[in-house]
Amino acid sequence: MCTMETREATERETWVRGTEAEAAARPLTPRGILRAARESGGLAFAIPPVLFILIPVVFAWIGAPVPAALLVTVMLGLYAVLFIATPGIGLYPLRIRLLWFAACTLLLLAMIPVLGPNLLFMVMFQAMTHVLLLPWRWAVPSMLLMSLTVVVLAVVLAVPIAAGLAVMGTVMAWGIGYGVRQQMLQEQLEAAQQRNAVLAVAAERERIGRDLHDLVGHSLTSLTISAQLARRLLDSDPEAARVQLEHIEATVRQALADVRATASGMQHVRAATEIASARTVLGTVGIQAEVPTALPPLHDDLAELFGYVIREGVTNIVRHSRATRAEISVEAESVRIEDDGVGIPQGAERSGLRGLEARVALAGGRLEVASSETGTRLTAVMGAAS
Numbered sequence: 204m205c206t207m208e209t210r211e212a213t214e215r216e217t218w219v220r221g222t223e224a225e226a227a228a229r230p231l232t233p234r235g236i237l238r239a240a241r242e243s244g245g246l247a248f249a250i251p252p253v254l255f256i257l258i259p260v261v262f263a264w265i266g267a268p269v270p271a272a273l274l275v276t277v278m279l280g281l282y283a284v285l286f287i288a289t290p291g292i293g294l295y296p297l298r299i300r301l302l303w304f305a306a307c308t309l310l311l312l313a314m315i316p317v318l319g320p321n322l323l324f325m326v327m328f329q330a331m332t333h334v335l336l337l338p339w340r341w342a343v344p345s346m347l348l349m350s351l352t353v354v355v356l357a358v359v360l361a362v363p364i365a366a367g368l369a370v371m372g373t374v375m376a377w378g379i380g381y382g383v384r385q386q387m388l389q390e391q392l393e394a395a396q397q398r399n400a401v402l403a404v405a406a407e408r409e410r411i412g413r414d415l416h417d418l419v420g421h422s423l424t425s426l427t428i429s430a431q432l433a434r435r436l437l438d439s440d441p442e443a444a445r446v447q448l449e450h451i452e453a454t455v456r457q458a459l460a461d462v463r464a465t466a467s468g469m470q471h472v473r474a475a476t477e478i479a480s481a482r483t484v485l486g487t488v489g490i491q492a493e494v495p496t497a498l499p500p501l502h503d504d505l506a507e508l509f510g511y512v513i514r515e516g517v518t519n520i521v522r523h524s525r526a527t528r529a530e531i532s533v534e535a536e537s538v539r540i541e542d543d544g545v546g547i548p549q550g551a552e553r554s555g556l557r558g559l560e561a562r563v564a565l566a567g568g569r570l571e572v573a574s575s576e577t578g579t580r581l582t583a584v585m586g587a588a589s
Contacts, residue, residue: 353369475510481517524579
């Protein structure tokens, strides 16, 4: 349960702040920090509270010597700059956020000799740095602990206003922190939607190009060979040449149908398209795919049946096998999908394989499933070979 909650919290942090790669790519320069602060949407929340920094500045000029008051003014001005930049730093990697948080904290502690109890008035700012810079699961308990400590010190040192500011600062920091995080989340979601739209268009173009290459490539190779053979046989064996011309005609019709189906995005299940899809799917999950670059001529029904076999085999590999390598081979009357995974567990549900076995048997073939601890081999054999 604890692991699940930690993972969910990490996922929420990723959505709010972006991925580590995105955070690491941000330049740590004044312009980069300002840009990040604008992107976070938290700049509008951070600027107005800075006016409250005037409270300890006024107390310093009232109760401290001029040099000390001037030093406090400069240090609090620096702290104000750090605080305004805090929403932008919240989009940087955790290491930078922690260093920024430490700098803000140490800068406040350095003013204790001059401000004394008046430093307690800064509690609301420090509470906001907790929720803006620290992971949410750290920020809330640490902020509450700090605020409770300030309330106790304010009571002991007879500074009731500081105690009230501690309570108000906790509530404000919680609300502002939540608002900033929601704004950051909205920005991330909008950016993700834009990226997904661009990637979807690029992926679809790549898919169409890849499918056309896989569908037409082996057809054109077969057409070239058949045409050369028909030309050589035209005088010596007209009947054999006629057979090759019929093969060319059938291949062209099939290639044309495949191209039309792929371009329209409504292609039926076929061995060639499933092989193209398998290469992408297996590569996405880190499985090395060995697939044929050309297929033998297949009848429409057989191409569809082999497509279902390849689809089911690849689906099982991706879901259950934990394999590192997968191989697909297609012959004129058989198709085989093999992996080097852990095999099919005993008692595992095989509804997909049973349905596939019935489909292959109905077409007059035989489905063979061989599974062990060293991998699984799925073979469909048709025709006389079955």
